[in-house]
Amino acid sequence: MGVSMKIGKIEKINKFGQFYDFNWPSDLDEFNKYNFFYGWNYSGKTTLSRIFKCLELKKLHNDYQNASFRIKTDNGTLTEKNLDTDCPIRVFNEDFIEDNFDWNNEDAEIEPVLILGKESKDLKNELKKKQQEKKDKEEIKTNKEQQKKGKENEIQDKLTSKAREIREILSITNQKEFDKNTLEQNINQIEDNYLIKILSVEELNTLRSFISSQKLDKINTPPIKLKLSQFTDDIKQILNRKVTAQNIIEALKQNDSLSRWVREGLGLHKGETKCQFCGNSLTPERIEELNKHFSQEYDSLISTIKQKEDELNEHTNSIKEYSFPDKARFYEEFQEQYEKLLESFNQKKSEYVSTIKKLTEELERKGKKPFDVLSIDQSIDNTIGNEIDDIFKEIQNLIKKHNDKVDSFVQKKEKSKEKIKLHYIAEFIKDQNYFSLKQDIENLEKEIKELENGIKEDEDKIKDINIRISDSAIGAERLNKYLNNFFNDDSLRIENTNNGKYKLYRNGQIAKDLSTGEKNIISLIYFFVKLEETNFNLGSAVIFIDDPVSSLDANHIHRVYSFLNSKIKTLGQLFITTHNFDFFNLLKDVYRYDLQNKEGNFYLIKKIRDNQNYSSSIEMLPELLKKFKSEYNYIFYLLNTFNNLSDKSKFDQLYLLPNILRRFFEMYLFMKYPDGEKFKNKANKFFGDEDNSEKTMTLKIMDEYSHEENPEHSLRFPDIQELSTAVEFVLKSLEKKDKEHYDSLCESFNII
Known part of the structure; x- marks a missing residue:
């Protein structure tokens, strides 16, 4: 931060809490580099810090939206109207603790989580x-x-x-x-037109009756494969073939049976030298003679004939096995015509088979005369195949007519079913x-x-x-470093969680309860750690610390003092307020020994009564408070001053007098009777047991009108005469019962 600033004085404060109509007194020194304020509770210390907080936040406090102020700085004047000005100011007060410190211990089943930072x-x-x-x-x-x-x-x-x-x-x-x-x-x-799909009762009944009727199955027949014409051509070629032998044996040529017998025997006698039939010798010459008759060409022809005979037999069987369905499968109107066509087909099928048989006989004839060219039997008529084809086509046409009728029935039935289906669907849409x-x-x-x-x-x-x-989240490492230095051990330790929060451990265990003092300490440490980690330039800044030792025991007071003492010299300008006189004495030591009595001022903040209104004021710290290290002397001085006034209504701290009286008397009784007895018992012991109206009234005033924890006690303010009597009674009793002590107090401010 490049901006630096020092605050000179607060020229005017109006309607800002207890500072109802404050004007900077002419005899009040302007602020110095180090400014120390002492004031009792409810005197206006926190209210003063909130004015500084307005400069930090660049907005008025929510509770004082109608307030006004004017602050003199070395950079000019700041008012409630130019709060957008960049001011290097940071304030630590109860609002900072409230805004930045959250101790989440709402559920005992969950480990408490600490949240630091506004x-x-x-x-x-x-x-x-x-x-x-x-x-x-x-x-x-x-x-x-x-x-x-x-x-x-x-x-x-x-x-x-x-x-x-x-x-x-x-x-x-x-x-x-x-x-x-x-x-x-x-x-x-049918979403857009479903209503028109709803049928009348008559239409629905008619359609439901139709779809319950039976239908015949469709008929399918395989194609018939006729090969008569092809077979005829093949056999003509076989008949036209002629075997040419090297040496024809006429006897074998003329006798087919003998020729087959010899041919088969020749195959059985390969490698033999004797005839297995008669036992005579088989000469090589005879074997060679027979082989020249049965040539390879001869064997090929015989093989071709055998193969074709097999084809003819296989085809004959397939034709014989081919059949059409029973006439009962046809609609009645087609049955008579179908029966006639079937009769014609079967007749022609028989003729076809007979013709195939003739072709087989032609092959047998050729086998007997392999050495001759033969002509096919002219009685063989291969047109029978065409006739069968024609009849087959007529039957197929009749089947198609039947199937068309089946299809038409199905389509009509499907259309009827569709209408019925849509009717019930439309009714469903409407009814449901x-x-x-x-x-x-x-x-x-x-x-x-x-x-x-x-x-x-x-x-x-x-x-x-x-x-x-x-x-x-601020890193836990530096927080722990300061905590360690503060307590001089690591008994209190903070650890970051994964979600930017913290867990607090005391002696290695989750700390489930924090005292107010511990919370304030952690908040104060966090205040400075945050400034350091955010690179805030402390050397050119204004730091306001309000009551940093509130609710702390004496041990913590000294530790806060040590912690702040290590920071003071690094700050551009410092404001510290406190209600704790022991801590205030430590601040005086800082000024005297560490700051060499330089660049510092001490102020008193007090609540006064002005024109029936109570308001806060700032004045230079009385020498008595500055000189002595106990407010006991100062309180006695206030009581003595009031006691000596001729017009006691002019006493500017009149409304605090019951509190002052009790505070003084408690301190005195603590020194005189340090036995832990209750205040009232000690008071009766000091005053004596005798009953008198002055003692009774004095105890009543100190008991009923001095509870500073109750800011409304001033609404029940006692009569001034009663208050004057009570103060005089206490001072005279002290002088009477402990004159040496009384005289020492008087000598402390030279009133004798």
Whole structure:
């Protein structure tokens, strides 16, 4: 921070809490580099710090929106109207602790978490709010989802029931063919005109009667494969073949049976030298003679003939086995014609088989005369195949007519079923308010989607807040360093959590309860650590520390003093207020020994009564308070001053007098009777047991009108005469019962 500033004086304060109409006194020294304030509780110390806080935050305090002030600085004048001015000011007071310190111990089952830093605390509150918003949305979403699920189940149950009913009406046995999903698709298809699909009772009954009638099956026949023409050509070629032998044996040529016998025998006698039939020798010459008759060409022809005979036999069997369906499968109108065509077909089929047999006989004839060229039998008529084809086509045409009629029946029946189906679907839509239910579900889906988007936005926001909390967290290392130095051990230790918060340990165990003093110490340390880690230039800044030892024991007071003493010289300008006189004495030592009595001023903040109004004022610290290290002398001085006034109503701290009187008397009794007895018992012991009106009134005033924890005690302010009597009674009793002590007090401010 490049801006530096020093505050000279507060020229005017109006309607800012207890500073109702303050004007800087002409005899009051302007602020110095080091400024130390002493004041009792409710004197206006915290209110003064809040004026400085306005400069830090660049806005008026929420409780004092109508306040005004004018502050003189070395950079000019600051008022409530130019709070946007950059001011290097940081304030530590109870508001800072409230804003920056959150001890989360709401649930005993959860380890307490410490949140330090105003930004972290604000973010934590924002996080809590956002988490609650997310939770609320999730609860609403769950409720909406349950509503949606209920309506969906209602629709699905109705769809399932209606789909089952329609399947039964239409005799649909396969559930998958028409289930609730199919029904839903059909509903969507007729959404715009479903009412016109509803049939009259007469139409519905007619259609239902038709779909219950029976239908014949369609007829399918395989094609017939005729090969007569091809076989005829093949056999002509075989008959036209002629075997040319090297040496024809005439006897074998003329006798087919003998030729086959010899040919087979020749194969059986390979490698033999004797005839297995007669036992005579087989000469090589005879074997060679026979082989020249049965040539390779001969074998090829015989093999071809055998192969073709097999083909003819196989074809003959396939033709014999071919058949058409029984006439009963045809509609009656087609049966007579079918029967005639079938008779013609079977007749021609027999002729066809006979013709194939003739071709087989031709092959046998050729086998007997392999050495001759033969002509095919002219009686073989291969046109019989064409005749069979013609009859087959006529039968197929008749089958087609039958199948067309079957198809027409099915189509008509399917159309009837479709009309019936749509009728019941339309009735379902109308009777069940189907589209109204669907609209309800659609609306719920939209609301759920909006809630999901809202929850997603909340989740993103929560994630962002957690990141910001983590980013804003001050490192625990430096906090622990200061805590260690402060307590001179590591019994109190802070650890960062993953979400930018802290956990506090005492002697290695989670610290579940913090005293007010411990909270103030951690907050004060955090105050300085935050300034250091944010690179705030302390050397050019104004630091205001309000009552840093509130609610601390004597041991902690000295530690706070040591901690602040290590920081004071690094600050541009310092303001410290306190109600604790022991701590104030330590500040006087800082000024005297560490600051060498330089650049410092001491002030007194007190509450005075002015024109029936109570307001705070600032004045230079009385020499008595500055000189002595006990406020005991100062309080006695105030009581003595009041006692000597001729017009006691002019005493500017009149409303505090019951408090002052009790405070003085408590201190005295503590020194005289350090036995732990109660105040009232000690007072009676000092005054004596005798009853008198002055003692009774004095004890009543000190008991009923001096409770400084109750700021409203001034509303029950005692009579001035009663107060004067009580002060005089205490002082005279002290002089009478402990004159040496009384005289020493008087000598301390030279009034004798």
